[in-house]
Each structure stands twice: as C-alpha cells, then as structure tokens.
Amino acid sequence: GAVVSQHPSWVICKSGTSVKIECRSLDFQATTMFWYRQFPKQSLMLMATSNEGSKATYEQGVEKDKFLINHASLTLSTLTVTSAHPEDSSFYICSATQREPYEQYFGPGTRLTVT
Amino acid sequence: AQSVAQPEDQVNVAEGNPLTVKCTYSVSGNPYLFWYVQYPNRGLQFLLKYITGDNLVKGSYGFEAEFNKSQTSFHLKKPSALVSDSALYFCAVNYGNMLTFGGGTRLMVKP
Numbered sequence: 001g002a003v004v005s006q007h008p009s010w011v012i013c014k015s016g017t018s019v020k021i022e023c024r025s026l027d028f029q030a031t032t033m034f035w036y037r038q039f040p041k042q043s044l045m046l047m048a049t050s051n052e053g054s055k056a057t058y059e060q061g062v063e064k065d066k067f068l069i070n071h072a073s074l075t076l077s078t079l080t081v082t083s084a085h086p087e088d089s090s091f092y093i094c095s096a097t098q099r100e101p102y103e104q105y106f107g108p109g110t111r112l113t114v115t
Numbered sequence: 116a117q118s119v120a121q122p123e124d125q126v127n128v129a130e131g132n133p134l135t136v137k138c139t140y141s142v143s144g145n146p147y148l149f150w151y152v153q154y155p156n157r158g159l160q161f162l163l164k165y166i167t168g169d170n171l172v173k174g175s176y177g178f179e180a181e182f183n184k185s186q187t188s189f190h191l192k193k194p195s196a197l198v199s200d201s202a203l204y205f206c207a208v209n210y211g212n213m214l215t216f217g218g219g220t221r222l223m224v225k226p
Contacts, residue, residue, distance in 0.1 A: 006158075041219075043205065043218045044205070046213070049213075091156070095159075097212070101212040102166075102209040102212055103164070104209075104214055106158040106160075106161075108157055109156070109158040111156060
C-alpha cells in the first residue's frame with residue numbers, strides 16, 4: 001500500500017515552453033502532497049506543500065508564478081513549470097501523506113531537462 | 116527550526132563488513148526521525164523510522180538505527196554490507212509535519 005506515482009519519469013523540453021508533472025497517490029487518499037527539487041549530488045529541497053482544494057504553500061525563494069501547483073483531488077497534484085529555462089533542469093520528487101501526517105510516501109521522481 | 120546533519124559525504128566499506136552512516140539532528144521537542152535510500156534517478160525509498168519506544172529501530176533490508184537522545188543522533192547501521200547497498204542515504208526529521216533532510220551520504224560497498 002501507499003504507492004505514489006509520477007508522470008512522466010523524464011521529460012526534455014525547449015526553453016520557454018511549459019511542462020506539467022503529475023503526482024498521484026494510487027491506493028490511498030492523500031491529505032497533503034509535497035513537491036521537492038533535487039539538484040545533482042544534493043539533498044531534497046522542499047518547494048511547496050499542497051492540500052486538496054486549497055492554494056499551495058510555497059517555501060521561501062520558490063517563485064509561485066513559475067512553479068504552478070494544483071491539487072485538484074485527493075489523489076492528484078500537478079506541478080507546472082512555466083516558461084522553463086535551462087536552470088530549471090532538475091529532478092522533481094513528490095510525496096504524499098496518508099493517515100499519519102508525519103509519514104510521507106515518495107514518488108519515483110521526474111527528471112526535467114530544459115534545452 | 117529543525118536541522119539534520121550527515122557529517123560524511125561518502126562512506127566506503129568492504130562487502131561483509133559492518134557499516135554505519137551517521138546522522139545528528141537538532142529539533143525542539145520530540146523528534147520523528149527517518150532514513151531513506153535513493154538509487155540513481157529514483158525517488159526515495161523508506162528504510163525505517165523512530166517515533167517513540169525502543170531506541171533501536173529495525174527496518175528494511177537488514178538496516179537498523181539507534182536513537183540516542185543525549186547525543187541527538189540517529190545513526191544507520193547494518194551488520195554486514197552488501198554491494199547492492201551502494202546508494203545515497205538520507206536522514207530526515209519531521210517536525211510540524213514538515214520533513215527536513217540531511218545532505219545525504221553516499222555509501223560505496225566494494226566487493
């Protein structure tokens with residue numbers, strides 16, 4: 001149980017275009033979903049927290065207009081990288097919580113490369 | 116604010132030898148502590164957690180960790196390392212339902 005999927009697993013896009021990444025909880029309803037960013041050989045940095053039906057809470061330094069997060073249902077959250085630039089290239093990982101709010105289940109990640 | 120430190124960027128160990136990956140934390144109140152493992156281009160896999168109870172926590176793949184409140188540590192251990200244990204390991208503390216990760220430690224197990 002408690003499986004989280006992400007789609008796509010990897011994506012290459014051109015500079016200036018937008019990319020949408022989906023995060024789904026497959027066998028549970030997620031009260032909260034989190035989006036992380038990971039640079040090569042570095043740790044995970046929390047970008048934002050989202051609850052179903054409400055606006056996401058962004059961490060300091062994360063541009064809300066660039067990284068649009070939508071949490072439309074209890075099983076789906078999306079991250080849209082708008083007007084992508086090469087510096088947005090990174091590994092994006094989502095996670096979701098179930099009953100216990102302190103326990104996060106992680107997706108497999110999405111590798112974004114902006115050319 | 117909570118923080119997690121993993122003092123070693125990399126740990127090298129020979130297959131069959133015991134391994135330790137160190138983690139110290141700083142948080143007010145009682146910490147919820149976690150260890151995760153990450154293989155290349157993959158998400159995080161849960162290894163074990165400490166919430167309350169016994170200080171020695173046993174987890175997946177033969178790993179265990181010992182919570183030491185006086186030293187504010189939560190070191191990850193395994194009695195006999197396998198080559199397949201080679202990966203990136205993250206310690207994390209949950210406070211206020213937010214996870215804060217350490218910088219990660221790369222474990223290299225050589226045959």
